[in-house]
Amino acid sequence: MKKTIELIVPCYNEENCIQAFYNSVREVFKKLYKYDFIITFVDDGSKDNTLNIIKEVAGTATKGRVQYIALSRNFGKESAIYAGLSKSRGDYVALMDADLQHPPELIIKMLDAIENEGYDRATARRISRTGEPMIRSLFSRAFYHIINHVTVIDLVPGSTDYCLMKRNVVEAILSVTERERFTKGIYAWVGYKNKWIEYENVERVAGKTKWNFMGLFRYAYSGFIAFATTPLRGVVYLGLLITIAAFIYAANIWISTMQNPYAPRNGYASIMIIMLFLGGVIITTLGMIGEYLARIYMEVKNRPIYFERESNIIKEKKDLCTEDEKLKR
Numbered sequence: 001m002k003k004t005i006e007l008i009v010p011c012y013n014e015e016n017c018i019q020a021f022y023n024s025v026r027e028v029f030k031k032l033y034k035y036d037f038i039i040t041f042v043d044d045g046s047k048d049n050t051l052n053i054i055k056e057v058a059g060t061a062t063k064g065r066v067q068y069i070a071l072s073r074n075f076g077k078e079s080a081i082y083a084g085l086s087k088s089r090g091d092y093v094a095l096m097d098a099d100l101q102h103p104p105e106l107i108i109k110m111l112d113a114i115e116n117e118g119y120d121r122a123t124a125r126r127i128s129r130t131g132e133p134m135i136r137s138l139f140s141r142a143f144y145h146i147i148n149h150v151t152v153i154d155l156v157p158g159s160t161d162y163c164l165m166k167r168n169v170v171e172a173i174l175s176v177t178e179r180e181r182f183t184k185g186i187y188a189w190v191g192y193k194n195k196w197i198e199y200e201n202v203e204r205v206a207g208k209t210k211w212n213f214m215g216l217f218r219y220a221y222s223g224f225i226a227f228a229t230t231p232l233r234g235v236v237y238l239g240l241l242i243t244i245a246a247f248i249y250a251a252n253i254w255i256s257t258m259q260n261p262y263a264p265r266n267g268y269a270s271i272m273i274i275m276l277f278l279g280g281v282i283i284t285t286l287g288m289i290g291e292y293l294a295r296i297y298m299e300v301k302n303r304p305i306y307f308e309r310e311s312n313i314i315k316e317k318k319d320l321c322t323e324d325e326k327l328k329r
């Protein structure tokens with residue numbers, strides 16, 4: 001039986017991309033005729049015609065080749081990826097965006113790395129950021145710098161979610177069941193031998209990005225909280241530092257009182273400054289602890305990561321490449 005490569009494609013309002021995506025993938029798999037391929041579109045609660053177009057494409061393709069899972073609402077890309085992975089059966093599984101910003105032909109190099117060079121997964125890495133606003137690139141660089149310094153994970157700048165992995169890596173990722181999913185961090189955390197496949201940035205084929213600056217900031221922030229506990233330790237150090245500063249200040253007052261007991265002192269101003277400073281420190285620290293507490297709260301609720309509204313996935317695995325399909329190629 002042929003090995004199957006399954007592509008998991010999260011889609012949110014991508015009605016103008018689906019057909020182009022399918023056509024490009026089909027072209028690539030003409031070269032990879034020794035493999036079967038399945039595309040699993042995960043419709044992440046799209047408000048446009050995405051699901052109907054996926055169904056149309058599924059209707060024209062070989063039976064079972066184009067699968068879909070429609071989620072009950074928009075859960076976000078990370079949950080959509082989890083939904084796709086948890087339903088996947090392919091021997092190799094790839095994660096790809098629907099907008100063709102992840103060039104499908106890279107699959108060939110990725111497959112080569114896994115099959116011939118002994119890697120467990122291959123991940124695409126953008127080496128240019130053309131077409132991206134300056135502020136986004138700057139922010140992104142700063143994010144990688146900070147997260148790599150304060151967490152156990154090592155994220156590579158320009159790394160994307162686009163990857164091809166062996167079944168065991170998929171199982172490892174699925175075993176990480178946290179709700180607030182920062183996929184890039186989870187990939188890095190599970191480990192395994194990864195090969196970086198570099199490529200030049202590509203612009204979307206149609207539609208527009210779902211990310212604005214604030215959205216990206218929230219994503220980065222939540223990724224940071226998910227993997228770093230350093231801020232909590234930082235709070236302890238800050239507390240110690242303030243205590244030491246208080247002792248030095250007390251010693252300073254004591255010495256100057258000894259030297260001149262009648263020296264005029266502005267007691268009101270210094271007390272106000274210290275009170276405001278400490279008030280600020282205490283509230284910030286509580287807020288920081290609150291962030292982690294909120295995470296614990298969300299995680300202990302143990303809510304499902306997604307709900308499926310409908311799907312056309314058939315359970316049994318079979319060779320999809322029928323004789324007439326071979327002729328069509």
Ligand code: UDP
Binds near residue numbers: 014074076097210
């Ligand atoms: N996406 C999703 N759910 C969301 C937002 C995005 O499934 O809530 C999908 C989207 O359809 C696309 C991929 O995630 O296939 C990447 O999104 P986008 O192209 O907007 O991000 P960018 O490439 O600009 O980082």
Ligand code: MG
Binds near residue numbers: 097099101204209
């Ligand atoms: Mg995109």
